[in-house]
Amino acid sequence: MSIFRLACLATASILPALWWTLPAFAQQERFVRTPTELAQAISNSDPGDAIVMANGVWTDTQIAFYAEGAPGDTITLRAETPGKVILNGRSTLRIAGDYLKVDGLWFDRGTLTDGHIIQFGRSSSRLANHSRLTNCAITNYNPPNRLTEYKWVSIYGTHNRVDHCYFAGKTHDGATVVVWLRDPPNDAPVYHRVDHNHFGHRPDLGKNGGETLRIGTSSRSMQNSFVTVERNLFEECDGEIEIISNKSGQNTFRYNTFRRSAGTLTLRHGNEAHVYGNFFLGEGKSQTGGVRIIGERHEVYNNYFQDLTGTGYRAALAVVNGVENSPLNRYFQVKDAIVAFNTFLNTEETFVIGAGKSNEQSLPPENLTITSNLVETSMGPILEYEDTPVNISYATNIMHGSTLGIDQPDGISTVDPQLTQSGLLWRPSASSPALNAAAALAFATTDMDGQARDATPDIGADEQAASPITNRPLTEADVGPSFLSIVLPVESPPKELPSTSVTIRNAPNPFNARTHVSFTLAESGHVRLVVYDILGREVTSLLDALRTQGEHRVIFEASGLPAGLYMVRLNVNDQQQTHMLIRQ
Ligand SMILES: [Ca+2]
Numbered sequence: 001m002s003i004f005r006l007a008c009l010a011t012a013s014i015l016p017a018l019w020w021t022l023p024a025f026a027q028q029e030r031f032v033r034t035p036t037e038l039a040q041a042i043s044n045s046d047p048g049d050a051i052v053m054a055n056g057v058w059t060d061t062q063i064a065f066y067a068e069g070a071p072g073d074t075i076t077l078r079a080e081t082p083g084k085v086i087l088n089g090r091s092t093l094r095i096a097g098d099y100l101k102v103d104g105l106w107f108d109r110g111t112l113t114d115g116h117i118i119q120f121g122r123s124s125s126r127l128a129n130h131s132r133l134t135n136c137a138i139t140n141y142n143p144p145n146r147l148t149e150y151k152w153v154s155i156y157g158t159h160n161r162v163d164h165c166y167f168a169g170k171t172h173d174g175a176t177v178v179v180w181l182r183d184p185p186n187d188a189p190v191y192h193r194v195d196h197n198h199f200g201h202r203p204d205l206g207k208n209g210g211e212t213l214r215i216g217t218s219s220r221s222m223q224n225s226f227v228t229v230e231r232n233l234f235e236e237c238d239g240e241i242e243i244i245s246n247k248s249g250q251n252t253f254r255y256n257t258f259r260r261s262a263g264t265l266t267l268r269h270g271n272e273a274h275v276y277g278n279f280f281l282g283e284g285k286s287q288t289g290g291v292r293i294i295g296e297r298h299e300v301y302n303n304y305f306q307d308l309t310g311t312g313y314r315a316a317l318a319v320v321n322g323v324e325n326s327p328l329n330r331y332f333q334v335k336d337a338i339v340a341f342n343t344f345l346n347t348e349e350t351f352v353i354g355a356g357k358s359n360e361q362s363l364p365p366e367n368l369t370i371t372s373n374l375v376e377t378s379m380g381p382i383l384e385y386e387d388t389p390v391n392i393s394y395a396t397n398i399m400h401g402s403t404l405g406i407d408q409p410d411g412i413s414t415v416d417p418q419l420t421q422s423g424l425l426w427r428p429s430a431s432s433p434a435l436n437a438a439a440a441l442a443f444a445t446t447d448m449d450g451q452a453r454d455a456t457p458d459i460g461a462d463e464q465a466a467s468p469i470t471n472r473p474l475t476e477a478d479v480g481p482s483f484l485s486i487v488l489p490v491e492s493p494p495k496e497l498p499s500t501s502v503t504i505r506n507a508p509n510p511f512n513a514r515t516h517v518s519f520t521l522a523e524s525g526h527v528r529l530v531v532y533d534i535l536g537r538e539v540t541s542l543l544d545a546l547r548t549q550g551e552h553r554v555i556f557e558a559s560g561l562p563a564g565l566y567m568v569r570l571n572v573n574d575q576q577q578t579h580m581l582i583r584q
């Protein structure tokens with residue numbers, strides 16, 4: 001709380017005679033219409049102030065948000081209306097200082113030649129700390145040549161947060177979001193948080209450099225960075241094999257949802273990652289994978305993997321072979337990893353152990369623990385040893401459907417787990433042998449739903465429990481900026497559909513002349529399906545008719561429309577769902 005507000009409280013309730021002791025820097029809101037006014041407002045700002053950018057299109061605006069807030073007295077740079085301040089051309093944003101917040105900006109269809117669209121930090125000696133990028137979007141900010149390299153968001157400094165943002169349509173070289181670590185002696189952990197973002201479609205780059213999120217670099221990968229990546233939705237992030245490239249120590253990846261993304265969460269460099277409560281839903285799309293493990297003491301538990309088609313390095317769970325005396329940029333041997341309480345359903349290749357074995361990658365995984373996992377797949381073999389692991393241990397796993405691929409060891413039962421479908425997910429039924437059959441594990445105190453595990457835990461990601469479910473596969477409604485739905489006209493009070501009752505999708509996305517929009521209804525109803533542009537103007541109505549329960553498909557003909565982001569909104573039975581479309 002600011003001194004000003006403290007003083008107000010004091011004057012109002014206790015010391016009315018002392019009103020004149022108010023500090024000189026009472027909070028101000030400065031409304032700005034031009035880049036010059038913006039720069040002036042930033043340089044005049046004090047802790048607790050807000051700078052408000054006027055609605056409209058800001059072209060070639062290089063925002064240098066260099067200021068100093070204070071704990072509890074953040075300086076905010078925000079849009080007059082979230083989503084109605086559009087930055088394009090060569091616009092960029094730099095944030096440097098402490099306790100700064102940027103809210104509601106939309107970078108759309110600009111282009112750079114190098115560097116970063118948004119950067120936390122001004123120089124290597126002037127960084128951003130305790131600062132936040134929230135409720136913002138970057139869409140289709142691409143150069144003419146896809147080999148031109150720049151980042152969309154670069155996070156330097158410490159204790160920064162990127163949340164509720166939308167990033168989609170990156171077609172060119174360079175990771176979308178990067179966490180950068182510093183060289184010694186300034187190499188303390190950075191403690192950033194990346195949460196509730198919607199990472200939308202990123203097409204296959206065809207080369208390295210298409211990561212959606214990278215944390216660290218190989219040269220700094222032995223540093224602990226303590227970054228938390230949670231409750232993000234990664235949808236059709238196909239840039240390259242590494243959707244997320246973890247390159248430092250002690251990072252946590254939890255409660256994220258990966259849908260139709262052709263890649264894996266890759267623990268590429270660094271040790272002791274904590275990967276739990278994530279949903280990997282491939283929906284049968286080509287090259288969709290799960291988690292790839294390299295390095296030491298990683299924990300992968302309570303994750304749910306379904307309908308993944310990836311093989312080898314893109315398997316649902318790939319444990320990679322290491323290089324002897326590995327340089328920092330090659331492959332460290334996997335040691336002391338724990339893979340526990342995960343559910344694998346209908347996965348093309350489930351466990352690939354010793355993946356990538358070669359003359360150079362000659363060190364098999366050592367002390368790998370595989371416990372209390374549940375596998376149901378007809379594809380396989382379920383366990384593939386590309387190299388023979390050293391001291392692997394299995395306990396209380398159920399693996400059913402396909403062949404095991406190895407001589408059945410103690411610790412793997414091939415009994416039918418008797419799964420039943422509830423919504424999107426499959427869980428053990430009341431008579432399942434998975435129930436109460438797992439050995440307890442100290443850190444697996446909850447399940448994929450966020451429910452507490454009991455004293456006799458169940459095998460797989462699900463514990464049967466009556467407590468409220470706090471974690472489930474994320475939808476567009478759970479993540480990203482507020483304005484992607486707010487810019488659309490609202491005819492009736494919107495009631496977002498329960499996540500399992502309807503899904504909209506389109507393919508291809510991005511698209512050129514046309515795309516197929518499909519949706520699945522849990523029950524019959526009168527369906528209105530309307531496409532809007534980013535300013536909320538109706539572009540076309542695709543459907544206005546009764547439709548029965550089940551899957552339906554309509555064509556969106558867009559050949560006469562400009563490139564950019566569109567939204568399709570489905571209304572049925574007084575409920576609605578919105579989905580983003582990218583016209584290239
Ligand atoms: Ca139990």
Ligand SMILES: [Ca+2]
Binds near residue numbers: 465
């Ligand atoms: Ca449960």
